[in-house]
Amino acid sequence: MNSIDTFIEQRTGGSNPQTSYGAVLKQEASALRGFLGQNDSFTRHKVFERLALPERIIEFNVSWLDDQDVVQINTGWRVQHSSLIGPYKGGLRFHPDVNLDTLKALAFEQSFKNALTGLPIGGAKGGADFSPKGKSDTEILRFCQAFMTELYRHIGPARDIPAGDINVGLREIGYLFGQYKRIVNQFEGAVTGKSRHFGGSHVRTEATGFGVVYFLQSLLKEQEQTLEGKTVCISGAGNVALHAALKAIQAQAKVITLSNSRGLLTNESGFTEEQINWLLENQYKHDNLLESAEQEFDVNYRSDSPAWQMACDIAIPCATQNELTLEHLEKLVESGCQVIVEGSNMALTDEALQAIKDKDIYFAPGKAANAGGVAISTLEMSQNATFSPLDYDAIDEQLQDIMQNIYRQCADNAIERNGKPDLHSGASIAAFKILGEAMIAQGV
Incomplete structure (x- = not known):
């Protein structure tokens, strides 16, 4: 067992359920093994081991009143995984199956995905063990307001910019952004995936x-x-x-x-x-x-x-x-x-x-x-910062360019298997190079 395998075993307790953080670390270690064996600088600086650990994990209680005036309690999380190349960026999901282990796995993958876009964004993921399904609109509003009342202190346009994910669409993003704006008393791009009526982007x-x-x-x-x-x-x-x-x-x-x-x-x-x-x-x-x-x-x-x-x-x-x-x-x-x-x-x-x-x-x-969503979210951040919205065709053209560039990076870095490029290894290697070089340049 090499040092990375030992590190993963120690950090995950050897567990390897299908959706676990440990499983994702093992998948990435496998995809990167040959590359790391030929690049002593990344190994010497322990880039994989350092990148594997989230920079920060925020866990909080979300208490809210349902329509019967009964207090309900959920748990919220934000895994701020990597800010090596930009502020944290990644979605929020509301689902009963959401847990910290899954969010750590998704945040790790998000950091790699965001690096591939070529845009200045780090990786994060968050959410809560709450489902909007079966809830009234008012209950969803109350939950979103309670969730943001805690989360707001950890996010911002130069710090962490959440977006939507499973069960977090235009309605939920609107409620979340509205509560953020009330608390900080500023209209700023701290959340993406908004309606185009208040700062959202075409094509998102x-x-x-x-x-x-x-x-x-x-x-x-x-x-x-x-x-x-x-x-x-x-x-x-x-x-x-x-x-x-x-x-x-x-x-x-x-x-x-x-x-x-x-x-x-x-x-x-x-x-x-x-x-x-x-x-x-x-x-x-x-x-x-x-x-x-x-x-x-x-x-x-x-x-x-x-x-x-x-x-x-x-x-x-x-x-x-x-x-x-x-x-x-x-x-x-x-x-x-x-x-x-x-x-x-x-x-x-x-x-x-x-x-x-x-x-x-x-x-x-x-x-x-599937990096197109976060890519357009980043363009929404740019439009919010400059107050200069772009039209549909211009954004769609940028999306095509970004996805073509992502494919090119994957293909150029891919290991060949069965006469075909292994795009999984190519994506991992291309993103790892970007993150690893930033990590080494920024010191320990």
Whole structure:
């Protein structure tokens, strides 16, 4: 066991659950092992070990009143992982399964992702074990205000700039930003993902999904291919999944699946732009959006079915972490799938991630492929600072350039496996170089 393996065992207690911080550290150590063996400076300065530990972890109580005037108690966290290349940046997620271990893993990955954008932003992640689902609008307002009443002292436009993530959309961001503004008595870009009516940016809602497809198109272009005529399976039915589907359809791909936690929506002839736009317009208006879509269009809905049972050329998981298992991977490869692109963070289980190295398939990790959202969040920060909003086309063009550049970095640093570039190792090495050089330059 080398020094990095020993360090990970000591810091994680040897545990390795699927979503754990320890598992992510082991994945990154594996991807970087060959590179570190050839770069004594990074090893001598213990860059990996220092980068593995968050700079700061903030944990706090969130007490709020529900509609029955009963006090509810949740826990909030902010993991400020790395400020080596800029202020902390990363999303907030509200979900009953949120815990510190998962947030540490996501914050570590966020630092790598943000480095790949080429923009001056560090990495962070945060949230609470609270779910807006089943809560009234007033209860969500009270919770967001209570959450920000503690968080505000740890964030700011030059310190830490949270954004949205799972269950934190325009509504929640609006409530969070409103409370921040009341407390600090300043209108400043301390939160991104805001409505365009008060400092938000064009393309922010579409950015992650569009960016996934722009990255995919760069990958295919390298193989002298396009999306035209390709069959695509997508999981998820939120902003990332629906905008990835929309952009893929506009590129003449045939998107045949969407999914949510309850089931699978399929259209074997391919969803149309009209259908995707209907889903986007109605995603918050139905108890089960996909089941309602079956009643609206000639599509099929099945409960409790994964997206990966249908044959496809390209798979884009856009739902949540650990959604694509080894069994799913085997089925996709058997069906002839050529490319898997992570639209969600850490979509593949650790088992699937290890196995994919030996498969004849291209794999694009989320830290690279889904970086479009944080990239546009950073452009929103710039627009807030200068009070100079950009138009839609200008921002979309910048998004395309950023995603093409991220792909280029991954490909240029990738180790070749089975005659294909290992983009997972390429992304890790490219980001690690940026962070490691900044760390060494700034001293101990």
